[in-house]
Amino acid sequence: MADFQFKKGTKVEISIDEEGFRGAWFSGMVIKPPTKNGKVLVEYDTLLADENDSIPLREEVDLVQIRPIPPRESSRVFNLDEEVDAYHNDGWWEGVITQVLQNGEYSVYFRPNREQSDFKASDLRLHREWVHGRKWVPPLQDEEDKLHVLATTIQVPIRHSLGEASEDEEPSRFLMFIIFSCSILPTGRQVVQPTAGKNAHQQKEEKLFSPRSLVEVSSDEDGFEGAWFAATIVEVIEGNKYLIEYKDLRTEDDTEFVREEVDELHIRPCPPPAGKIDRFKLYEEVDALYNDGWWVGIISKVHRSKYAVYFKGTNEELEFKHGDLRLHQDWIGGKWVMASQV
Template identity: 60%
Template sequence: MSNFQFKKGIKVEISIDEEGFRGVWFPGTVIKPPSKTDLKVMVEYDTLLAENGSTPLREKVDLVQIRPIPPRESKREYKLDDEVDVFFNDGWWEGVITHVLEGNQYSVYFRPTRDQNDFNGLDLRLHREWVHGKWLPPLEEEAVQPIEEMIHKEKEEKNFSKGSLVEVSSDEDGFEGAWFTATVLEVIGKDKFLIEYRDLKTEDDKEFVREEVDALHIRPHPPKAGKVDKFKQFEEVDALYNDGWWVGCISKVLGDSKYLVYFKSTDEELEFKDDELRLHHEWISGEWVMASKALDLSD
């Protein structure tokens, strides 16, 4: 983890855990940093207004809802299938380039809403994840990496062969952010796969569910990690619940190998045994990377 701290006055981006805004990041400023007695951060939004409609909105948010401002190139030409962030409706929305148009225009598809719209390149930035105190992909490597190598790597990431053990995500309401174990039965054309879930069964409970998924909703099965002696408070984990893996944060260590886990997406806190948890990792640029843990707080 880097030494980055969310100090008073620093510019940040904030996510809002509300229906229709999940995955969107809004620019803002830290008004009051977290402390050992108050883990929340007071922020002021740059683009969102309070109920009175005349002053910037201020509110306290959890650490998992805040991150530094991502790096951004001054000039960039985007390619088909590039994952990008688009600035509209007061925030940065994650999407995928589906068409490269003339005049620095791009068509962008948004998975959560299944909408597609055209945007100017000036309103785009390459999508990056804040992972383990670093931005991935990093700005420096990207500037020198040959285009051919990037395309090859992207194809390599999407090459899930028949019989591969994978995890699959869903855009359906109530299942956002969950990953379900499956097996690739067939590769269908470009970047589409027929999969069979390992734990989800049909309504008659006789067969496992089969469906077609695209490359945006599939990833390799995470490597089997050694047994963790003890999870720590504020550590990001995946919890096995309702046949899938859901990302959460250890909110309390209970003892007897039991933990309370908080889920930001549903604002729930549930109890799990250690064998129902695994350290949370992100599949980024063809590698499994351990997600950032909570910040080292200080007054």
């Protein structure tokens, strides 16, 4: 399949590499095709050049920031734990279905800011990735096959500095994967917020996070978004906060382990073992132990004794030993959820 050509007038989706917009995609059109330096002039459909006028915003973006309009089924019933894009504030944001509501709506959970909102089915689409300017993963299912399990082989070789994967590779099983970018959902839609009274889920977490509990802690600091670090609860503090001590992060003088106060939204239990894994498979979503934390990535190449892991947030690939990887799980609604497998 030939690479997609972004000619003048082509309808596309554009990502914005700015704080508060990372991970979202906005519809637009190519005004000038890519130049030799990889820049593309685009015009947004919904974003304006100025809040006080109606002129569409135009700007130059890198070629890697645009993609074709994703395919979309004419109608679809979404399932629990399914990864989707939700239309919000003029863009599409990645999330996961956490509840199927009786009124035909769905609750969608956004991992980066741990917020949850309700959406109509018309404001959702199955999440897909545009891989190497060649194909969508997962591919669009034929209308006649919507009720059947995807049976076609997904072969999406990921080229990288460690070598080029062959298109003839046929892994024994496949993973429909989503790597959630470290974006922040813009405000403006009603979300589930903690209240003064404790609900059942909060009470459950409060019991889990008691002194001496082993947990994992996330950080909102630049460069650490999406990573989880092992820690121990030292003290429960008022206002849903905890004093924790990291197990591997040490102070600058290297005399003791770092302690800090964090709120319960940045704490989760340690993931349970996912069973004995003799060998990770191509395209499996994993956590990789790097710089004392666990970072979500995707197996992009299987070597004889090591694995290449691709990290979407930084567009990097690194090599890891088997013992430094684990199957990725998410803590959603008080339970552990693994990526859907086909």
